[in-house]
Amino acid sequence: MLSSIIRESLNQSVYNVCDTLGVAYSSGPIPIQQPASLEHGDYSTSIALQLAKTLRKAPMVIAELIAAELEQQGNAAGLFSKVEVAAPGFINLSIHWPEWAKRSFDLPTSLGEKVVVEHTSINPNKAAHIGHLRNSCIGDTLVRILRRTGKQVEVHNYVDDLGNQLADTVVGLQNIPLEGDYVRFGDYCWDVYSQVNKAYALEPEMIAKRSDTLHALEEGRGNTAWLGNLVAERIVREHVEEMKGFGINYDLLVWESSIVREGFWSAAFDLLSQTPAFVQETEGKLAGCWVLKQNSGETPTGDAESDEYHADKVLVRSNGILTYTAKDIAYHLWKFGLLEKDFSYSEFSAGLWTTGMTGHTLPYGKANAVINVIDNRQEYPQQMVKQALQVLGYNEQAGKLHHVSYGVVSLSPASAAELGIDVSDGKGSYAMSGRQGIGVKVTDLITLMESTIEESRSDKSGLDSRIIAHAAIRYYLLRFNLGTEIVFDFRQATEISGNTGVYLMYTFARAGSVLSKAEAAGMLQEPGIPVPFPGTPEAAEAALLRHLSAWMDTLQEAGQSLAPNLICTYAHTLATLFNNFYSLCPILKGEADSMRFRVWLTGKFQTTLGDALNVLGLPAPSRM
Structure with missing residues (x-):
């Protein structure tokens, strides 16, 4: 990456300056940024300001010494065309673009590191809404970013087929008469779910049916359990098919019922029982419940009066029903390969596998890191899963469990x-x-x-x-x-202009049209022939070049911070800069060298935007 080369060169220069002055240099991250104004160079650093106290010299003096060292080293093998010092101690670097164009910049790979990403995980009781879709789009884009940055990624969709929501839909199907014209089963269940909850409010005694249904689903025997299985599977198939339209796919469906019925929770229970933090309460409001004691000094977020947010987290209720968090703890122990158990796997649909009672042995799980995309209302349960890992002594795994939290859609x-x-x-x-x-x-x-x-x-x-x-x-x-x-x-x-996906795709297609005309005119740059860069690029050309150079850094930052919106911001700015270049700089008219350079720049832009579109999961069309 360009930033890595710049930092490495600066780091060596700073080390030499400190060594000359007889001061020990403690290597740390050197700040670099792209200045807002092109007059201040393509990249800038404030390292001289940070070193002033340590070196006991004025920042401008330190900046001059570092700049001299950069020149002594050859300005990063010719990558810097100009190094300038500006008050109160900035070092501004201008990139020698012909040298940049000859080099290959890519991200370091993480060979052997496996990341499990869990996203979507919609309750299998009704059709998906746009709040669910935000989760899926974020999760899938993170998968694309991680794969693009060299990670081995396994994608899970966790299916809560033992929860209250499915139980409510099953109760509704058995007790609430409903008619109407529905194309999809999920849409029918959307109304069933709504109607049964209205019935609970009018007839509170009906809520007992939910508890009975939960028990039946968990036991996995009889008519109710089979009905629950059929409902969940049918709706999950609709969800999976619906997500395909958005380019969203999964490697594995993990069913909550598999975790319970195949003994994963029992194995987790045995491990937790050997720790003093997991106890069964004998008195008070939680008598009979198995709880995971919180670390001292921690205060739970959320409603302190709710069972879901007790300071001592309930994992097994007094009636024997497991909470969602209990099953999630067992699931995460398996994700990290910490349980001496595994699922059997069968094919749910082409390329998508599912956990089950019978099937194949496949190398799922055993992750080095786990990323869960879950909205910000689930922050506390996610903390409890991490705490369970810590209680069991799995601190390394706890440190590599990441909750990507996001705001809900209203x-x-x-x-x-x-x-x-x-x-x-x-x-x-x-x-x-x-x-x-x-x-x-x-x-x-x-x-x-x-x-x-x-x-x-x-x-x-x-x-x-x-x-x-x-x-x-x-x-x-x-x-x-x-x-x-x-x-x-x-x-x-439904807007199609401004900061939208349509704008990005339209701009990609516009660049493709230019390149097609250039190819027809024989103006495409032959491989191996140097690009005829202008002595001083036009402002629109320079701005586009500078933003193109930041792509790999943006990609790495998005992967490290798990923030897909950074890619959106980059891509929108890139498209805007290209359209400005397109309107101000005639690409297929003018002197031969100028046209060849601008055609090359258009190709560089389209390749970069195409990479960004692919990471975002958007098409890269030849025409709109």
Whole structure:
């Protein structure tokens, strides 16, 4: 990567300066950045300001000494065309672009490191809504980033087929009469789930049916268990198929029932029972419950009065029903290869495997690191899984368990009103609720977006409108900072200009059109022939070059910080800079050398944007 070469060169120069002055140099990260103004170089560092106290010299003096050392070393083998010192002690570096163009920059690989990424994990009791889709888009993009940066990645979709939500749908199917015209089973169950929760409110005695159903699902025998299995499998198939439209795929479905029925929780229970932190309470509100005692001094987040957020986390309730966290702890012990047990695997669909009672032996799990994409409301249960690993002495694994938390998706007042929600209280956003049947189904959003795109297109010979719709929705859900709550608005989501996936794809296709014309005119640069760089690039050319040089650094930063929105920001800026270059610098007109350089720059741009689109899971079309 370019930044690594710059830091290495600066590090050696700083070491030499310190050595000359007789001061021990303690190597640390050298800050570099791209200045806002091109007048301040392509890259800049403030290292001289940081060293002033240690070296007891003015920052400007230190900067001059470092700049002299850089020149003595050959300016990173000719990579720097100019090194300047600016007050109060900055070192500004200008890149020698012809030298940069000759070099190959890529990311270091992580051979042998396996990462398990768990995402989507929608309750298998009804159709998916846009809140679920944000999880899936974030998770899949992280998978793409990690693979692009050299990681071996295994993708899990965890299916909670023993939870309250599925139990409620099963209770509804058995007790709530419902008729209507439905194309998909998940849509039918969406209304069943909503209706049964209304029935609970009107007839509280019905809630006992949920408890009975939970027991039946966990035991795995009889009509109720089979009905639960059939419901879950049918809906999961719909979810998986739905996600394929967004380019989202999985390696393995892990069923919660497999964890319980095949003894994974029993094995985890045996391990935890050997620690003083896991005890069965004998008195008080939690009498009869098995709980995992919190580390002293920690305070749980969330509702302190809820069973889910007791300071002593309940893993097994007094009635013997396991909590979600208990099963999650067993699952994570298996993920890291810490249980002497494994699943059997069978093929769920082409290329997708599932855990089960019988099947093949396959090398799933045994991860070096685990990443879970779960919304910010699940922060505390995720902390408890990490604590369980620590209690068992698996501190290294606990340190490599990462929770990618994100803000939930709510509805704007306009969108909420369109769904029939009372917005007279004037709130800025309205939460979606499956129990109340309030939300935007993924299929409905795709249909709306496809219709909007189709109506706005004059030329329909390019990408299919449905493909564009999937890409536009995916980008909309990715471009926000992870911690941001997305206030979903139908109008904004269906926009096709501005910071959108459509804009990126259109710009990629525009560059492709230019390159096709250049190829027809015989203007493409032959391999091995030096690019005819101008002595002083135009401002639009220089800005585009500088941003292109930052791609690998952006990719690495997104992988390290697990932040897909960084790729969105980079790609949008890149597309904007190219369109500015396209309008200000005639590419296929002018002097021969100028045209060859600009055609080469267009090709470099398209290759880089294509890489970014692939990481984001968007098409790279030849025409829109």
